[in-house]
Amino acid sequence: MHPFLTALMFLTTLPVRSRTPLQPAPLSRAAPWFPLVGLLLGGLLMGASAALGALFPPLLAAVLLTAVWAALTGGLHLDGLADCCDGLLAPVSAQRRLEIMKDPRMGSFAGVGLVLFLMLKVFALLSLPPGAGGWAAMLLAPTLARWLVLWLALQPQARPAGLGAALAEGLQKPALLAAFLPVGLAAALGGWRGAAALLLGAAAAWLILRAAKARLGGVTGDVMGLCIEMVELVTLLTFAARIPIL
Template identity: 40%
Template sequence: MKSSGQDAWWRKHRLQAQLDGLLAAWRFLTVVPLPGSRGTLPGDLAASLPYFPLVGLTVGLLLAVAAGPLLLVCPTPLAAVLFTALLAALSGALHLDGLADTADGFASARGREQVLAIMRDSRIGAMGVVALVLVLAFKAAALASLSAERLPAALLLAPLAGRTAILIHLALLPYVRASGLASIFLAGPRRSAAGMGLVLLGLTALLAGWAALTALIAWGLALVLFGLVCRRRIGGITGDTLGAVCELAETAVLCGMALEP
């Protein structure tokens, strides 16, 4: 039997491991700096998956809180563009980069291995640029069409939905590369993290009211349809497609909120 001292040590160790996972999620998903070096080990990144939704919710909360003051000094279209830029800037455009690479690969009339090679190329092609322009335009247009009352809810929900989408694809689709940064996450609790993300997303949607219903339907359709495309083109997912699904999920949520009468 474990002594009380051993139990205390294990509790402290587990708490520290969870804290490292939280810090790793924040460091990976945002460019907001943190002091110290905790949460920087590869093992910390694998343990960070359960905290992806929490980081998304925190980013959304920051944007939602900023909505009121910003709308007092900016017209809605300008505020919409600023919020679109902030969504990209807070993540260091990490997910947009994955979207561009995915668009270049998937839009090519090539076989699986060539598609994967194109996606690994750091240079952005014409279809990548088109995908970036369309996604950013849809986000800005959706935000610009929202009322001042509904805008904070949309900003709160979208980043959470995007990070939860990453977890769902990680949990349900096979990873097709032999290596890569995203392969680190395969050792993490993918299914339980996805379940936790769904619960948090559902609770947050309840706070947003009926306006979130259309957003969640659009979000679900985006996940399913893009997942089918990933299966067909490359047989599963890569780090780039995870970035792409995050961006597509955010866009779907914002457009869904805008479409709700």
């Protein structure tokens, strides 16, 4: 299977036929294609936004678009966000935090965190500027998030046999730079807001990395999911912000 299709199968619920389940080696080769998958997701979100906006009032359209966003990814990254809320915020040891994050049950931190996050995402979508600015935000958010998660995969891992280690195994810096092309394209469409989103998204990823190192001893697959969701949200908020210079 082509690495792009492997990335598509891993990151989305789009129908991709495969005779074999995902393995670490193909997944590592697919990693540089993650941002391109993000760009495709952004295009699908643009189409969904246009259709929903034509059929429903703005608030309902934003709620439905958030549901479509989650459906396209199978809630994969939201699960990581919820697990990180339970694990990173628990006043326990790093080892116990890792155990909590592997527990399939949802704790109170996860429930509150998910509700607040989804509310912010809905209202950020509702507040996007009309026209090209809003389209650029929807293109850039999933693309930038899936590029920054590659950088996160190259950082120290809390679980040596985890997802990050599998991704980093075949990921080289030249491939990481090449994978930036879709990000640069989407950011260019956003003008100054696109440039600001790049900086703020990178800052969010760095803060998440610091928290993961301090509380877990490194990065996990759940931390990568948290990174994707938070970078997407930061990008949307950057475009939604009422700042004249942007």
